[in-house]
Amino acid sequence: MERRQLEYFLAVVEHGGFTNAARALYVSQPSLSHAIAALEAELGGALFHRLAHGAVPTAAGEALIVPARQVTRDLSTAAAAVQEVLGVSAGRLDIVAQTTFAVDPLAGLLGEFLRRHPKVAVKVTDPEQGVHVGQLVRSGDCELGLVDAGAPTADLESVLLAEQTLHLVLPPGHDWQHAVALSDLSQLRFVASPQGTATRGVLDDALRQAGLTPVIAVETTHRAMIVPLVLQGAGAALLPDSMAVDARGKGAVVVATDPALRYRARLVWRPGPLSPAAAGFVGLVR
Template sequence: MERRQLEYFLALVEHGGFTNAARVLRVAQPSLSHAIAALETELGGPLFHRLPHGAVLTAAGAALVEPARQVGRDLATATASVREVLGLSGGRLDIVAQTTLAVDPLAAMVGRFARQHPKVGIRVTDPERGSEVGHLVRTGQCELGLVNAAVPTPELDGIELAEQHLLLVLPPRRPESEPLPRPGSGPVPVRLADLAALRLVATPDGTEIRDVLAAALLEIGLTLNVAVETAHRAMIVPLVLAGAGASLLPRSMAEEAAGKGAVLCATEPALSYRGRLVWRSGPRSPAADRFVAMTREHYAAR
């Protein structure tokens, strides 16, 4: 079994057919077909059902996916380690992170790392749910993951990060009837009971900030009043500025909104979330080792 065969196999898995995979790999389709057929002969059975409009994994093919990804990741780690010993720079770091954590604190973490190691390529992947982070790291699709600390990540090593506080972001203009701070009135805290009465712009159930707020309100017997639900997080600040509702955001996003005219308030009690950086046990690439070391030094919970 050759590395090239596994790379071709995984490309077929990811792109769903020989034509698409050959285009992405920049190889001739007959060469791809021959390599997969040779792999199937070596393993003793078909890995794909060949269909008119694509290729679907057989049970045997599905069993190969995770080991193939792990082999690919381990080979990349070995290559990067050798280059590090030889004094070469470069390499790649793949991180999967829930969106809110990607905004704060991961953006600052990646920025610090990129300044120190400008020749390392970094890719950040965004899953739909926090539960997917552990899966993507365990299967070798990403080397590091950043997940809400409340999400279980069995079989993974990790570091808990410092607490991140959330701020309430209100539209620049609101009805006079709302018993909340007006622009220019100062950072008056908003009680959770008052927050529950607001029309909110929120992400779907199962996303980290919505879960934090829903759990806090549930403790006092209240529920969310969601006016607009969107999975497009880039819409949240524009929706707040347009008067669609208020939102709870990480400090960096909240301060950006304030610069555009939104009103910021703390909550009483304060609401926060905490991330955990996770990775598989065993050898890591030099880039991942340095990122973990930097995280321990600058961002870990004290």
């Protein structure tokens, strides 16, 4: 069993078929098909159901997905460790983080990390829901993850990050200019991300403590829409520091809440050796 075969196998899984996988890998489809066929022959069974418009894993294929991801990740870590000894500073850093955590604090931490290690290539993935972060780290899809500090991570190594503050961002011309009590948030209509996301969780929890339920004017997974919608008067939003500063520069009214609404992230990774890039990032965070 070769690393190339496992990478081809995972590409077919992720892209839903041989044609799309070959295109993504920049290899010919016959070469990819031959590699998968050789892997199936070695393992003694079909890994995919070949369909008219794609391919889906068989039960045997499903059983191979997680081990294949772990093996390819461990091989990458081993290669990077050798390169580090040989003085090669380049590498790859894969992180999965919800958008709020990616904005603050991840963006600032990555900026500092890349100033120290400019040759490292970084990929940041946004999960659909916060609960998926731990799953992606456990499966080996991503080496590091940022989760809410309260998320269950007992089976993962972790380090707690500093608290971040959320600001109340209001449409231009709003007459609230001072810190707003949590009970007053019930007077507002909100532009918010779906339940299960970081800022929505803070909003729901804050109003729940006051015995209230937030009124959601617009719920969107497209977080880039939130500030434009607030600027157009669709509603208010709770945003991390850097997004709030940007919104203020575009004319929004930004005020604090009393008490302040805060969130905290935890950086997590699987037990065991990390790639040099990931180890360096963990060291920076610590």
